[in-house]
Amino acid sequence: MKNFNFAIPGLVSFGAGCISSLGDRLKAKNMNRALLISDRGLEKAGVVGTVEEILKNAGITYEKFLDVEPNPSSETVLKAAEVFKANKLETIVCLGGGSPMDTGKAAAVMATNPGNPEDYAGGIDLFKNPIPPIVAIPTTAGTGSENTIFAVITNRKTNFKYSIVSGKLTPSIILLDPNLITKLPPLVAASTGMDALTHAVESFISRGATPFSDAMGQKAMEYIGKYLRRFVADRSDIEAASGMMLGSNFAGIAFSWGYLGMAHAMAHPLGGYYNVPHGIANAILLPHALKFNAIADKENRYLQIYEYIRASDGDIGFFEPSMLVEEVVELGKSIGIPESLSKVGVDETHIPAMAVDAMKGSQVSSWRMNPRTSTQADIEQLYRDALKPIEL
Ligand SMILES: [Zn+2]
The missing domain is CATH 3.40.50.1970 (Rossmann fold)
Known part of the structure; x- marks a missing residue:
């Protein structure tokens, strides 16, 4: 260790x-x-x-x-x-x-x-x-x-x-x-909740993950998986609001000490160039990042994330990483997240510049901490893919 x-x-x-x-x-x-x-x-x-x-x-x-x-x-x-x-x-x-x-x-x-x-x-x-x-x-x-x-x-x-x-x-x-948070508009509840989920998920599969960040991230995923849909459906549901407040806080602690990954590396330039709200950017990018990172999955972490966030609780049977990607897409759809970056005003114009910015930052930057090594060309391709609904 x-x-x-x-x-x-x-x-x-x-x-x-x-x-x-x-x-x-x-x-x-x-x-x-x-x-x-x-x-x-x-x-x-x-x-x-x-x-x-x-x-x-x-x-x-x-x-x-x-x-x-x-x-x-x-x-x-x-x-x-x-x-x-x-x-x-x-x-x-x-x-x-x-x-x-x-x-x-x-x-x-x-x-x-x-x-x-x-x-x-x-x-x-x-x-x-x-x-x-x-x-x-x-x-x-x-x-x-x-x-x-x-x-x-x-x-x-x-x-x-x-x-x-x-x-x-x-x-x-x-x-x-x-x-x-009981009076938030539904899309704000949904997108900020997806941001919190992205924190928990990315810190959990990050190169910087530690037993401490894992513990915080796992509790965060448990709460967000359990309460996000319910909270978006009825923000005045104080138990759901409480679960989301704690889940978000634990996810914040998780990524302070375990860091983040590709979705965040790419989300920040979308805020800088297109003013896309941070939660919306992450909600759209998370399934693309998970698809890209699937070959780097260690210790069955994708399966653990899937178990925390899935909507149903029947037997999982044989698991493959694409099932997690699909579950995140379904979660986003069910709470009203736009299905692509082009739906929120992003186009091809700034993709090369955004890819350069996604790779900047400190030694604990989201790009460096992502579990799969990536190049500028990979990131440009991921932005292009995210302009359209994801291909599962
Ligand atoms: Zn974030």
């Missing part, structure tokens, strides 16, 4: 209604001046207002930064960091899906370190100065960003989606409140 490390330094609090503890938890850590980072959609939905009430009632002083866009940019990060510095704040509270959380984590880096966020991408632990504590409250299930060592930001000039990677980016307080 190879050597490995893991750390989950933050406190994770799970439960319906647990966001009400936010103010007391901040005060207990002597964090009395907060920057609340969220987006305009959550402001309209009243979720920002709910959190503001909690902060006010606890006597926490706060500033808001709500102009976070999907696939947030370096400029957005710098603006948020400016608000933090100008008001001499002490902590960053990220409320949202992946975009506010990634913005908040990167803004924490830029609050105390010089230059641009890009300066700290392409390696691990590249920033020197200590960063303010981060609090994460996810409103999707999801990105898992509340518990990861990554902040994923887009350079608008080059369309490159880069990652800042450091254990210090793991939030120190994480509140998992399933009440916050």
Whole structure:
């Protein structure tokens, strides 16, 4: 068995209604001046207002930064960091899906370190100065960003989606409140749930997988397999929402310590070039990545994944990897995932440039950690294949 490390330094609090503890938890850590980072959609939905009430009632002083866009940019990060510095704040509270959380984590880096966020991408632990504590409250299930060592930001000039990677980016307080996801639109519930599934699956077959990431990924797949269909069918089903919230969080922990693979390597450029939502990109790419990686399947991992996520529970009989690919396609169809990249506005134009970007990143990049070695030509072919419904 190879050597490995893991750390989950933050406190994770799970439960319906647990966001009400936010103010007391901040005060207990002597964090009395907060920057609340969220987006305009959550402001309209009243979720920002709910959190503001909690902060006010606890006597926490706060500033808001709500102009976070999907696939947030370096400029957005710098603006948020400016608000933090100008008001001499002490902590960053990220409320949202992946975009506010990634913005908040990167803004924490830029609050105390010089230059641009890009300066700290392409390696691990590249920033020197200590960063303010981060609090994460996810409103999707999801990105898992509340518990990861990554902040994923887009350079608008080059369309490159880069990652800042450091254990210090793991939030120190994480509140998992399933009440916050009971009003998600069905396609957001479906696509973010497929993102979480992709985290669990890719970390489980990754070259970086460890017994710890396996354990987290397996529990994540169990919950997501059991609850994703049910959650998309009825988001107000609090048991299903709870299962997805935990599944997403465990999947985030799994890929922080086991890393990802081809679907994520290819999904990021789709966000950078075509602004495809991250969950949709992964949901469409996952079956293609599994088909490509099938010859690298070790220890019957494909069979294990299949057992966790299949819709029926009869005897499996003879298993072959194509059965998992088909099951993932059926899962996506049943919850309304578009069947191809061309359905979400992607065309051939940027395929070579996207393939180049898919291969960039640190020594733990998704491309490097994918179980099957691939070339730029392989990736271009996979993008072309994904423009159409998958051939099974
Ligand atoms: Zn993801």
